[in-house]
Amino acid sequence: MIIQALGGCCKKSQTNYENAVKAAAAAGLFTTVEHVTDMEQIMNLGVLATPGIAIDGKVMASGRVSTVAQILEMIEKRRPVAAAARQGCCEDEKCECECDAANPEKQKDCCHDQSETCCGR
Secondary structure: OEEEEEOOOOHHHHHHHHHHHHHHHHOOOOOEEEEEOOHHHHHHOOOOOOOEEEEOOEEEEEOOOOOHHHHHHHHHHHHHHHHHHHOOOEEOOEEOOOOEOOOHHHHHHHOOOOOOOOOOO
16 A cells, blocks of 8 residues: 655644654554655645545545544545455565565565565465
8 A cells, every 4th residue: 555645844744744754654554654855756646636545546535634533434434445456466475576575574665665564464
């Protein structure tokens, strides 16, 4: 799962990013939280008003600062989608990237910090 906090370097956008980082940690995710400040990239997502939040490329909020609780709700809505995208990642208890599903710490490093674990275990 990739969480993007959308917006420039204003205080509201910075707060939005910080809330996204806190929400990802509270959800127990091994994920990437990006602070996207490039307006062209933000507009390509269809966002015309910042700050905003996108999860895996889907805009979840725009034009307002989202609270940690709101971002946690967004994460929960997107978890089933992220889990479905992960299916087929593993065969015979090993991820395609050859990390061991029985060793979550090794798997976390190997699977490029994807949400939870690459294999969803």
